[in-house]
Amino acid sequence: MRIAIAGGGLGGLTLARILHRHGIDAVVYEREASRSARPQGGSLDLHPESGQRALAAAGLAGRFRSEARPEGEEHRILDPAGRILVHHRPSPGSFAGRPEIDRSALRDLLLDSLPADTVRWQHRLVAATPRPDGGFRLTFDGGHSADCDVLVGADGARSVVRSLLTDATLSPVATLVELSISDADRRHPDLAELVGPGNLWCVGVNQILAAQRLGDGGIRVGISLRADDRHLDIYRSKRALLHMFDGWDPRLTALIEAGDSPPTPRRIEAMPTGTRWAHQPGITLVGDAAHLMPPVGEGANQAMLDAAELAAALATNPADPDSAIRTYEEAMFTRTHPIAEMSARVQAMMLSPTAADDIVRFFTPQPPRRRPQADNA
Missing domain, CATH: 3.50.50.60 (FAD/NAD(P)-binding domain)
Incomplete structure (x- = not known):
């Protein structure tokens, strides 16, 4: 065979x-x-x-x-103003x-x-x-x-x-733009602390600015946007990307500015x-x-x-x-x-107008539902 x-x-x-x-x-x-x-x-x-x-x-x-x-399972979710919405910390050393x-x-x-x-x-x-x-x-x-x-x-x-x-x-479902930041602990200690050892999501309206720590000490940055018909070349400019995140906390948009090379965009399909x-x-x-x-x-x-x-x-x-x-x-x-x-x-x-609220609900553990007590009367 x-x-x-x-x-x-x-x-x-x-x-x-x-x-x-x-x-x-x-x-x-x-x-x-x-x-x-x-x-x-x-x-x-x-x-x-x-x-x-x-x-x-x-x-x-x-x-x-x-x-x-x-x-690396640690996960932080922030809003565009930099406020922490969710912070998941795994048990130290647990697999x-x-x-x-x-x-x-x-x-x-x-x-x-x-x-x-x-x-x-x-x-x-x-x-x-x-x-x-x-x-x-x-x-x-x-x-x-x-x-x-x-x-x-x-x-x-x-x-x-x-x-x-x-x-x-x-079918297209999103546009993803990626950047990488090498040797973040030495070159960009503030960003290394912001991202932490795992994943960071900054959630806005119809757009997400995300980052994840890699094993070699680098950071991989990803920008997720709703699918559209615009040519991908528009996303190859840091200036254009920063304009899309105008008004966001500069600590967050610094992830885009710190990229070592031009942004790399691609269509996400399913x-x-x-x-x-x-x-x-x-x-x-x-x-x-x-x-x-x-x-x-x-x-x-x-x-x-x-x-x-x-x-x-x-x-x-x-x-x-x-x-x-x-x-x-x-x-x-x-x-x-x-x-x-x-x-x-x-x-x-x-990637919706209510993404922040929806994601917080998604990642917030729900308390167990209490069973109704039997009527002993």
Whole structure:
């Protein structure tokens, strides 16, 4: 059984690692030239029921604990005047919640757990064609090709493999502008103190200025705005961004001014909630390729859990991969549908005129409801 995984992100690498633990070989085809070809983004919080569960199945829970930062779970929410609305502090040193880990550290952890020849770098998939006798012929940029019996699309939002299963279209949900601040403790101690060891959200009307601390001491700044038709170039100017936050506390807008390089904007898109496809032999999807959601904390976690569940199904029934894929898909559709709905609601809430009040209610624990006392009269 020749298994090809298109995409060497967290989902594809988790799948390859768990299959390897079960003695099943797979090849990961990755478009990047090397693991260090580009920055991997900020940090993410791994949920016990999904991302951490997948790492346990991969035999990497111990290494995760050595790399993760439980203090990164600290979360502060401010209004445009700099007033603290919510301040969540995790228990010191506790891994019971959702500890943060840099995406680059997590990806390196997975890469280091695989045989050296598992990942074929600089293999950008451009087409996958069903073969008459089953399986697929894969064509890569530059003309290289390869064959496989089972094809798993872990190739993200713009998945090439997805087009073989569904014609679902992506819809814009937001515009995200990112900046980075290096060596914040030394170069910008005031900003380092403002952000703290975890995440900071400054919530206004239809816009959020966020920042998160990274393991290397840097800060990743993200500006979330409602989706519009304006050209992305308008967001490449710090001056234009500062104008959008005119009137905000200068301590907050200093996060924009301190960026080391020009802002990097991109459209944030999502697939229609409840997207499914009819099962086809020898092919399936995991992660963003299967269920691209707004970025509110579930994407990487669900991708890794997809990988764990697909690997378990293939390991349980290696003689009948089609049955294994069908089992995985039905469970995945059922699991991810309510999570995608929740993610869409949270995204809409975060970029609304009443976002501050809504987010405070969302993050404020509700007291338990008292049961009515029985009438003893």
